[in-house]
Amino acid sequence: MNKELLSLLVPKTQSLEKTTGSNDSITPEDINMVLSYSSLTKEEYNFLLMKFVSADTYRNAFVSEIALRHMDKESKVLEHSFLNKLINLAVIEACEPKCIFCNGVGTITTINSISKCPHCTDGVFNFTDEIRNNLLNIDNFSKYKKMHDNLTTIIQDIEMSALSKIGDT
Numbered sequence: 001m002n003k004e005l006l007s008l009l010v011p012k013t014q015s016l017e018k019t020t021g022s023n024d025s026i027t028p029e030d031i032n033m034v035l036s037y038s039s040l041t042k043e044e045y046n047f048l049l050m051k052f053v054s055a056d057t058y059r060n061a062f063v064s065e066i067a068l069r070h071m072d073k074e075s076k077v078l079e080h081s082f083l084n085k086l087i088n089l090a091v092i093e094a095c096e097p098k099c100i101f102c103n104g105v106g107t108i109t110t111i112n113s114i115s116k117c118p119h120c121t122d123g124v125f126n127f128t129d130e131i132r133n134n135l136l137n138i139d140n141f142s143k144y145k146k147m148h149d150n151l152t153t154i155i156q157d158i159e160m161s162a163l164s165k166i167g168d169t
């Protein structure tokens with residue numbers, strides 16, 4: 001299954017748009033069926049729904065699962081709330097890399113010119129350590145860089161495993 005199909009699970013707003021009722025289209029039920037047979041772990045399931053369906057709805061569940069997994073190792077050194085922030089940041093970097101300055105276009109257009117957007121590479125936002133400092137409200141991200149790298153690796157592994165289980169590789 002192509003991951004893009006997961007977007008079919010997005011709850012449709014009660015719009016004026018009538019469902020066409022065609023028989024051969026893929027329905028949310030079909031997608032749920034694939035998901036339920038693909039033996040995803042809870043983390044993988046939540047990751048897919050968070051990234052491709054609704055970040056706001058599923059992010060907390062995903063973040064607390066990752067936090068739980070790391071509590072033992074990290075709770076001695078880190079305040080729990082800060083660990084959560086760090087995980088949230090890694091999750092945002094994994095899920096929403098679209099540049100907010102140019103809307104993911106990669107260029108900034110003014111009346112007189114088109115220039116390359118300084119905040120991203122081809123529309124994918126550049127998370128620099130300076131930006132991470134700002135987002136975490138700290139001034140020494142380098143201290144947490146290793147932990148952040150670990151979290152990023154964990155999240156990437158979950159994504160790869162999840163996508164291969166649903167057959168999108």
Ligand SMILES: [Zn+2]
Pocket residue numbers: 099100101102103104105106107117118119120121123124
């Ligand atoms: Zn940009």
